[in-house]
Amino acid sequence: MKFLVDTNILLEILLLQARTQEATDFLNQTPPQDVAISDFTLYSVGIRLFPQGAYTSYEQLVDDLFRNRGIHLVRLPLDQHEQVAQVAQRFGLDYDDAYQYAVAELYNLTIVSFDADFDRTPRGRRSQKSCSHFPSTCCRAYPTRPSD
Numbered sequence: 001m002k003f004l005v006d007t008n009i010l011l012e013i014l015l016l017q018a019r020t021q022e023a024t025d026f027l028n029q030t031p032p033q034d035v036a037i038s039d040f041t042l043y044s045v046g047i048r049l050f051p052q053g054a055y056t057s058y059e060q061l062v063d064d065l066f067r068n069r070g071i072h073l074v075r076l077p078l079d080q081h082e083q084v085a086q087v088a089q090r091f092g093l094d095y096d097d098a099y100q101y102a103v104a105e106l107y108n109l110t111i112v113s114f115d116a117d118f119d120r121t122p123r124g125r126r127s128q129k130s131c132s133h134f135p136s137t138c139c140r141a142y143p144t145r146p147s148d
Contacts (some may be wrong), residue, residue: 001072004104006113007041009098011048014057019114026112029103032069038103040096050074066079077105091121 005027012023042062049058049112065071078086080102087105088098094142097117104111104123111118118125 001036001073001107001109002111003036004074004100004107005035005037006046006100006115006125008114009047009112010037010041010045010061012114014045014049014054014061023114032071032100032118035048036072036074036089036107037065039073040099040103042073044139067071068098074103076106080106093117093121
């Protein structure tokens, strides 16, 4: 594993936002064995999609990323959770960014995010453009219409 994909990368694709293509390109061009997604990201995506009735989009995402591609799902063990509070205080991060940062530290991963808050940290972040030297794989968009 090399990269930890932040929640905003997946939401960009799922919600068809302005940087959808950039986010999709990263997933298309990065070997799945190099990509990890935290449990927090997976939960956050569900929290965002379910109120819209986008259950099928969530199911497709899980199937595509984890079952079909084999992307890694990583989590922060309970005995490491104090790191979240320490990181939040040290770098002025909110909970979700601090959790992602702590996971990246634990697994020695590069954070891929559109969130500039990570720029205040020693680990920093990478955007899709700085990770685009990998061969192509495939990625689909997941429509989030309630008619899923």
